[in-house]
Structures are given as structure tokens and as C-alpha cells.
Amino acid sequence: MLKTFFAALFVCATSVFAAPIEVSDAYAREVPPNLKNSAAFMKIANTTTEELFLLGAASPVATRVELHEHVMEGEMMKMRPVEKIAIAPHAHTTLEPGGLHVMLIGLNTPLREGETIVLELYFSNGQKQTLDAVPIKSVMMGMKKHKM
Template sequence: MFARLITAALVTFLALPALAQQGPITVEGAFARASAGNAKNGAAFMILTNTSPQADRLLAAKAGISRTVELHNVVKKGEVMAMTPVEAIPVPAQGKTELKPGSYHVMFMDLADPLKEGSSFPLTLQFEKAGTVTIQVPVHGVGAMPAAPSKGH
């Protein structure tokens, strides 16, 4: 796993040094939800668009606001919907993956401080092929939903 990651990073670096900041992944509509009360965990949502003819995967995320950052999905366990950590979030070739409430999301475990509506924080996303993409994530209200519904694809 790590050897593969390092190899991929090296190949990308050697082949496309001038394009490091112009990867095939774009991130739109990112937002996090403000913390309710003293909740210790938080979540962020966004739409990942991949213009590459190769499928990619979001492997990890980093932010300074919490002790750890995990990638989660929501799956049905028996009769209840439950959040589960996932190894990666797939982004199809020339397609989109929407991270949204009830589905994939970035999870902040053990927040240093509650997330306040109106603030924002940097989030670095690590993709298997596209490398890292850093975005600024605005904090919306406690029960915020995506601004525009997905148009499907």
C-alpha cells in the first residue's frame, strides 16, 4: 500500500512537475456543519469532480481542527443506518462523487474546538493519483444541507 503510494507520487512528480497545482480533481460546494452543543466530532461534505480518463480515489484527509480525520460512509446495519470508516472514497473517471449527508463524508474525530458557523478551515485531501488538493471549508449551520441538489450524471 505505502510502496504503491510512493511509486504513484514519484511517477506523478517526475512526469508532470509543472502541473502539480493543476490536477484533474476539482472540489466544489465544500462545507462543514457547525457543532451542536459540545459535540466532539464534525463532518464535511463536498463534490469531487475528476476530469481524468483514469478513476481516482480519495485516500485520506488532513485538517488542524481535530485529533484525527477519517473518511466515512453511511451504510445500513440491520435496521439502522450507521457511519462506518472506509479505506477510500472512489471518484470515477470523468465523473463525480458527492460527499453529502447520509452518504460519504469527511469526519473530524475529537475536535479541538466546536465548529462555529461563519468560520472556515483548510482541509487537505490526498488522492491516489491526483496527489494532494487543499481547500478552504466554510462552516455552515448545524443542520446545513448542500446548496444545490446533485443533477445526477
């Protein structure tokens, strides 16, 4: 009986202290030294019963940070900024290459694989989440890396 009580207490405590928004699998894209823009990707989970929104982001590695999406217009894939990104209740939204993403514009320094960046995210519930060590990865959009 005492075990059951402590197990129930643990479950209640963890749900009380769980963050309304959880960010996982974040990474930024490596770019060649001559490119001044990159992007960051991640999975954002909403643990609440109401829809939440990613409203913006910031990073010291870029002069400007925007939320973007890729859309098909006719036969052309285009990228455009969006005001916010929705995260449904008890669900997650994935920011990924070719879809929704955080755009890093006007890089202050080249992003190199193996290094990390700091990224701040701002949400509609007032939560600010600082990701202190977002890894930089080499990612080829729409292609798989093959050994030659």
C-alpha cells in the same frame, strides 16, 4: 481564421492546465460546543480517463480525520470508516450528509457557522489538495429548516 486559431489554442491550454481533480461546494458541519466530532462534505470531480480515489484527509481543527460512509444494517443506519472513496473517470462523487463524508474526530475547537477551516485531501494520483477556507454551515441531517 485567426480567431479560430486563438480559440483552439485557448481550449488546448485550458485542458492542459486543468487539474485532474476538482473539488467544489465544500463545507463543514457546525456542531454544539459539547460535541467533539463533525463532518465535511463536498463534490469531487475526476477529469481524467482513469478511476481515482480519495485516500485520506487532514485538518488542524481535529486530532483525527477519517473517510466514512453511512450504511443501512437491518433497520439501523450506521456509520463506518472506509479506506478510500472512488471517483470514476469523467464523473464526480458527492460527499453528503447521510452518505460518504470526511469525519473530523476530536475537534480542538467548536465549529461555528460563518467561520472557515483548512482541510487537506490526499488522492491516489499523488495529488494533495489544500482547501484553505472551507465554510462552516449549520446543517440539520435529514431535516429541512423551517421558520417557526
